[in-house]
Amino acid sequence: MIDNASVEQLKNNMDIVEIISNYIEVKKAGANFKANCPFHGEKTPSFVISPAKQIYHCFGCGVGGDSIKFVQEYEKLNYPEALEKIASMMNFSLAYTQGTSDNNEARRVLEQVQTWYAKNLDATPISLEYLRNRGITQQSIETFGIGYVGQSQELMNFLSANMLTIPKAEEAGVVAQRERGGFYARLTERITFPIYSTSGAIVGFGGRTITNHPAKYINSPQTKMFNKSRLLYGYSKAKESIYRNKKLIVCEGYLDVIMFHQAGFHEAVATLGTALTEEHLPILRKGEPHVILAYDGDKAGVAAALKAATMLTASGFDGSVVLFPDGQDPADMIALGQVQQVANLLRNGQALIPFVIEMMAKSYDLNNPREKEVAFASVKSYLDNLTPIIREAYIAHAATVLGVNVALFGGSVKLENTKARFEEVSRDDVGQLSIIKTLMDNEKLVNKVVNVIEPAMFGNYASLLESAINGEQNTNLTGLSLDESIKVMDEEELSRSLASYLFRYYSARLKSITTDGQMPLQQKSFLIRKIKMDILPRLRRGELVTYKF
Numbered sequence: 151m152i153d154n155a156s157v158e159q160l161k162n163n164m165d166i167v168e169i170i171s172n173y174i175e176v177k178k179a180g181a182n183f184k185a186n187c188p189f190h191g192e193k194t195p196s197f198v199i200s201p202a203k204q205i206y207h208c209f210g211c212g213v214g215g216d217s218i219k220f221v222q223e224y225e226k227l228n229y230p231e232a233l234e235k236i237a238s239m240m241n242f243s244l245a246y247t248q249g250t251s252d253n254n255e256a257r258r259v260l261e262q263v264q265t266w267y268a269k270n271l272d273a274t275p276i277s278l279e280y281l282r283n284r285g286i287t288q289q290s291i292e293t294f295g296i297g298y299v300g301q302s303q304e305l306m307n308f309l310s311a312n313m314l315t316i317p318k319a320e321e322a323g324v325v326a327q328r329e330r331g332g333f334y335a336r337l338t339e340r341i342t343f344p345i346y347s348t349s350g351a352i353v354g355f356g357g358r359t360i361t362n363h364p365a366k367y368i369n370s371p372q373t374k375m376f377n378k379s380r381l382l383y384g385y386s387k388a389k390e391s392i393y394r395n396k397k398l399i400v401c402e403g404y405l406d407v408i409m410f411h412q413a414g415f416h417e418a419v420a421t422l423g424t425a426l427t428e429e430h431l432p433i434l435r436k437g438e439p440h441v442i443l444a445y446d447g448d449k450a451g452v453a454a455a456l457k458a459a460t461m462l463t464a465s466g467f468d469g470s471v472v473l474f475p476d477g478q479d480p481a482d483m484i485a486l487g488q489v490q491q492v493a494n495l496l497r498n499g500q501a502l503i504p505f506v507i508e509m510m511a512k513s514y515d516l517n518n519p520r521e522k523e524v525a526f527a528s529v530k531s532y533l534d535n536l537t538p539i540i541r542e543a544y545i546a547h548a549a550t551v552l553g554v555n556v557a558l559f560g561g562s563v564k565l566e567n568t569k570a571r572f573e574e575v576s577r578d579d580v581g582q583l584s585i586i587k588t589l590m591d592n593e594k595l596v597n598k599v600v601n602v603i604e605p606a607m608f609g610n611y612a613s614l615l616e617s618a619i620n621g622e623q624n625t626n627l628t629g630l631s632l633d634e635s636i637k638v639m640d641e642e643e644l645s646r647s648l649a650s651y652l653f654r655y656y657s658a659r660l661k662s663i664t665t666d667g668q669m670p671l672q673q674k675s676f677l678i679r680k681i682k683m684d685i686l687p688r689l690r691r692g693e694l695v696t697y698k699f
């Protein structure tokens with residue numbers, strides 16, 4: 151464990167601008183610094199770093215936090231790992247309560263076990279034969295560190311001979327405890343594939359059975375270092391090509407990755423026996439590559455591709471889908487020498503958005519009007535989640551696929567996703583946001599506001615106002631506090647701004663009451679008179695009125 155006092159000392163010494171500029175280019179902008187956000191694709195900077203507050207916030211995708219959070223997110227590290235990373239950046243020596251870092255010890259176990267697994271392979275003809283039959287070369291075996299593990303007892307002997315402790319080996323995910331006591335090797339009689347973090351540190355293993363064990367593949371368990379939903383097999387080896395060629399291939403397994411690389415497609419990675427999830431997106435985003443989903447053409451592969459393509463496009467990714475035909479997978483095709491065909495398939499994948507639209511449509515019988523209606527609704531809701539320009543570009547295609555009129559897609563476009571985008575707000579919104587920001591800045595003014603306005607009267611910003619009134623902390627409020635285009639007002643300006651907002655609010659209210667066919671007449675005439683003769687004139691004079699009447 152890292153000593154707490156030492157963590158505090160490190161925190162006092164770190165500077166967020168210095169730390170973030172180790173990773174991305176930052177530019178001074180007023181009191182703050184700006185950069186292109188590394189967590190979502192963008193060309194105009196909406197990522198703001200505040201040296202005064204020692205925090206960052208992205209107005210585009212809503213991420214934010216302090217230096218440690220940034221390093222965690224960017225490097226895919228856990229908290230202590232991020233601290234260690236920052237300490238090494240700053241040449242700061244962390245103190246540990248037990249002498250050394252836990253992860254270092256567990257990592258040492260993984261490294262030594264890996265060397266041993268790799269050596270075992272040569273002595274296991276059956277494994278070598280399996281790999282050769284799959285077309286894997288000696289070169290690839292070495293590049294990917296493929297190894298072999300035999301009986302449980304052999305691993306236990308190896309650990310004790312090398313003075314690697316059982317608790318550390320358990321922490322490394324190499325051994326597990328029996329229910330009745332004692333420990334056993336997690337992988338036995340398997341070909342082993344070391345798994346590395348994005349930065350190339352070993353974090354765990356995958357193992358393929360050679361004895362027809364019902365579980366064909368097994369991975370390391372979740373450990374401090376191994377989180378399979380945030381790892382991509384082969385990424386550290388693919389990284390350079392991904393950045394250089396602006397391309398990334400996601401395939402389904404270890405062997406596919408290895409064979410892709412062997413055939414010269416060095417951008418291939420695979421998920422670790424899980425679907426592609428949102429947790430993978432920050433890794434996929436690095437280098438802003440075109441993402442090619444290279445999946446099997448069977449039912450499961452198509453379903454996985456559809457899910458991944460839907461998620462990727464909703465998050466603004468560009469890419470394509472390649473489904474390998476007739477039960478073939480990339481590994482088999484490459485092993486058969488069909489590298490050219492694989493290259494052609496990769497080049498001619500279907501763009502993600504049309505793929506999603508067509509697959510959604512395909513799952514319904516479009517000759518049946520009821521089913522067609524459901525298909526239309528799901529395609530429309532998918533399109534409505536894309537940005538307006540992208541949405542518009544694919545409406546004609548969707549209409550053709552579904553056999554409906556383009557006009558049906560018209561109307562309501564969601565201009566923003568659920569995250570607040572303060573950049574593209576109208577003047578009206580600026581007034582409301584200034585009011586909220588002023589309240590955050592000066593708690594004493596809250597009382598003044600709660601008498602004249604309740605959150606529900608604040609339209610789109612109702613929940614933001616409510617949070618500010620309650621003194622809560624959330625990422626939207628942080629974003630607002632860093633947005634230099636929104637001013638903090640003094641008390642007099644606040645009154646004027648409130649009066650002007652309320653004047654517009656009650657004017658609109660008056661109009662809706664007048665046209666309301668449901669409201670009892672007596673109530674209606676009372677409200678109309680009250681607003682017209684009392685509230686609006688007072689607000690026009692700059693006087694604030696309570697909403698309780």
Ligand SMILES: [Zn+2]
Binds near residue numbers: 187197209
């Ligand atoms: Zn962002």
